[in-house]
Amino acid sequence: MTGTRKIDALDRQIIAVLSRRPQISNKDIAGELGVAESTISVRVDALIRAKVIKPSVQQNIARAGYATVGWIEVSCDHADIERIAAEIAEIETVFSISRFFDNPFLQVMIFAQEVSDLREIVETRIGRIPGVVALATDVSIGEACIKSGIASL
Amino acid sequence: MTIRFDPDPIDRQIIEILHGDGRTSNRALGRQLGLSEAAIRKRLRRLTETGTITYGLLIDVSATNMRVFGWAYVEVHPSELSATYRALAGMDRCSGCAMKTGSFNLLAHIYAKDQNALTATIDEIYGMPGVRRVQFRQVSSYPIHRHQYVIDTGEDEYRSWHGGVVKADAG
DSSP: OOSOSOOOHHHHHHHHHHHHOTTOOHHHHHHHHTOOHHHHHHHHHHHHHTTSEEEEEEEEGGGGTOOEEEEEEEEEOGGGHHHHHHHHHTSTTEEEEEEESSSSOEEEEEEESSHHHHHHIIIIIGGGSTTEEEEEEEEEEEEEEEOBOEEOO | OOOOOOOOHHHHHHHHHHHHOTTOOHHHHHHHHTOOHHHHHHHHHHHHHTTSEEEEEEEEGGGBOOOEEEEEEEEEOGGGHHHHHHHHHTOTTEEEEEEESSSSOEEEEEEESSHHHHHHHHHHHHTSTTEEEEEEEEEEEEEEEOTTEEBOOSOGGGTBOOTTOBOSSOO
16 A cells, blocks of 8 residues: 655655656666665665655657547436446546546546547547536647656555 | 658567666667667667657655646736746756647646646636636546656656656655
8 A cells, every 4th residue: 555655865866856857877876875776676665665656658649640638527326326327437528527626527538630520529438428527528639748756556 | 850760660669668668778779679779779769759759757656755746727927928938847846848728828827736736727727927817626546557658748847847856755
C-alpha cells in the first residue's frame, strides 16, 4: 500500500531533483546532494518500491494523432455511479473519470482523433450503458495541456 | 504544428517498459527486446525528438500535501482567452488546462492543500484577464486516471506541476 513509508528531508531532496530531471543517474543525484551514491540508490529503490514515486515515460497523445479532447458529463442515479464508471473505464481512449458529489456525477475526459469519434462514443458506447440518463459533451478548441505530475500510484 | 509520429510495435514495447520504469537502462531494454543498445538508442532518440514520449516523475498523492482536487470551469471574455489560458496552465497547482466549447470556455484541473489554499487559487483565477465566472466542482474520487498519457505542448512550464508540493511530513 501507499503512504506507509515516512519520507524524510533527504527523500524530499531526492524527489525534488528527480522531478526536475527524471533521467538523472544516482551518481549525479549523489553529487548534487553531497551524499554517497549507495545511499541514493537505496533511497530511490525504496521510494519506488513503496510507490511514493514512479520515474516514468509518458506518451504525448497529441503526437499520436489525437487532436481532440472531449469532456462528457454523465447524469445518472446515485446507485448506478460505480457500475457506470466501471463500464466507461473499459473504453480505451478514456483518459480519466472524475466523480463528483452531485449530478452529473461523472465527468469523462476522453481523447479522439476526430470529433466524429466522440459522437460515436457518446451515441454507441456511453449512451447505451443502462442507467445513463443524460450526457453533456464539450470538446477542446485550441490549446490544451495535460502535465505529468501527481497520481495515485 | 503537430507532427504525427506512429510508433511501431517495437516502439510501443519500449514505451510500455519505460512507463513501468522510466529508469530502465538501454542495455536492459535491448536485452528484453533482443535488440542492440545502439538500436534502442536510435529508437529512443526518434521517440523523444518527435515529442512522442516525455520522461517524467509521477509522485503519489500520499507523498504530497494536496488534499482537495477538482475542476475549475472558467468563463473568460473571448478576447482574453489565450492570455488567461497561459496564466492558468502556468500555475503550478494546475495539472491540465484546455480551451473548450460552451459558456465556460476554459477548463482547468487543480489541486490544493486545503480549503484556504483552494480559496486563494480561485481568487487568483478571478484576477486573471477577462474572467467573469469560476465554477469549481470538487472531485470525490477518480475511478480511472491513465497517467501514462500526457499532452505535452513542448513548453517547459506546462510540462510538470509537482514543483514545491512534496509534503513536509508524509506518513
